[in-house]
Amino acid sequence: MNDSFVLTRSSLEDIELETRALTEPLPTNQLAYKAHPLYALERWLTKYQVLHPKGPILGFCKGYHVYPRTCVQTVKTKERWLREGLQVKANELPVKELKPSMKTQKLQDFEADDYECTDSKENIKLYGSWQLEPLNLPHAMNGIVPKNERGQVDVWSEKCLPPGTVHLRFPRAFSVAKRLEIDYAPAMVGFEFKNGRSYPVFDGIVVCAEFKDVLLEAFAEEEQRRQAEEKRRDETEALRRWYQLISSIVTRQRLKNRYNNGLPSEILTEVQHVNDKESNATVSDSYGNNETPQNQQLNTSDNNLDLKASISTHTKEHEHVFLKEYESFDEETSLLTKRCQCGFSVQVEEL
Structure with missing residues (x-):
């Protein structure tokens, strides 16, 4: 009920405003005709508007003729009318001509025309809707x-x-x-x-x-x-x-x-032998050796240094020789294993 009441009240207000607009006298101020819904002055028309038909004259305002707003028509170029599926009739003359503007206009502007952005020096010819007919294409x-x-x-x-x-x-x-x-x-x-x-x-x-x-x-x-x-x-x-x-x-x-498991067997045996000697020395010390823990630690470090020196010397001085009789080939992995007499081995992939 509230919605129907609001709609009814709005409709009554619209009718009252329209009645006032129709019954009120002509405005005496020229600016009032610029956007007036019923009346228009020719001086306030835009460059894309004309009066057609040019009458009747409803009155005067400061010496200017007052026309009905229904006489104001929008004119466009041929190309603009083509976009709406209309074409200019044969032997129709333009109702208005504009000088080309050098200022570039945007595409979204209603009054702008894409063909006005050319360098042509010819006037822009405008036509009204009464000069058109449906587009007739082959x-x-x-x-x-x-x-x-x-x-x-x-x-x-x-x-x-x-x-x-x-x-x-x-x-x-x-x-x-x-x-x-x-x-x-x-x-x-x-x-x-x-x-x-x-x-x-x-x-x-x-x-x-x-x-x-x-x-x-x-x-x-x-x-x-x-x-x-x-x-x-x-x-x-x-x-x-x-x-x-x-x-x-x-x-x-x-x-x-x-390369992680490729140390020679002799070096591995020497490392194991040194480890065994260290363990035996530790056991003997536990049964009455007079050396202090500091001396034991020094002996252990000396042994490690000797072991590293022997390993580096063995690696530098020894030259690996891979004999044919020590080679083995794995058919599943296509790997050829070459061995030296010292125990060092190398795997090569056969292509």
Whole structure:
């Protein structure tokens, strides 16, 4: 009930305001006519507005004729009317001409025109809605798309399409049509501004209506084939990377096993012998040896130094010789093991 009351009250207020506007006298201030809903002065019209018809005259304000707001008409260029699916009738003269402006205007501006941003010195010709008729474009015949002088179709809206044609926007449409040898025309859908200049924007193609299903089926097949090829390429790349990772792990483990466990047996025996002597010395000291713990620690460090010196000397002076009779080959791992008489061994992978 509250909603209905609000709506009823709002409707009554609108009716009252309209009644006042219709019954009130003509304003005496010129600025009041600039945006007045009922009356207009010719001096406050914009450059894209004219009076048609120029009458009746309702009165005067400071010497200027007062006209009804319904007489104010918006005029546009031929190109602007084409975007709405309308064309200028034959032998119609422009109702207004403007001098070209050097100032670049934005595309979103209602009064701006893309064709005004050119360097042409000709006047801009404007036409009114009473000079127009529905757009009459040539029909598509024998599978040939009618094109303009630039070899394309201006698709400002669906009304701008030539009869018997369709606008296809799927990706790579031109390549599919070219592969099937079907006549097509690039679809120019607007302009974009960069660095003070306007550039055409293309989106899709225009083809005859009878080729629409054929092109869509061909695109679906090509898209399916492209996705399968992309999937196969991704799987191949994944397998390659997995093989590289596993090969790196195997090589790292092989090098670790080879060089961590590759000390000669004689050096290992000497190390074990020194360890045994240290343990025996520790036991004898526990049964009455007069040496202090500090002396025991010094003896142990001396033994370690002697062991390191012997190992380094043995490694530097000894020259490994790998004889044929000491070689062994593992067929499962394809590894060839070469051994020296000192006990040192080396594994080589046979390719």
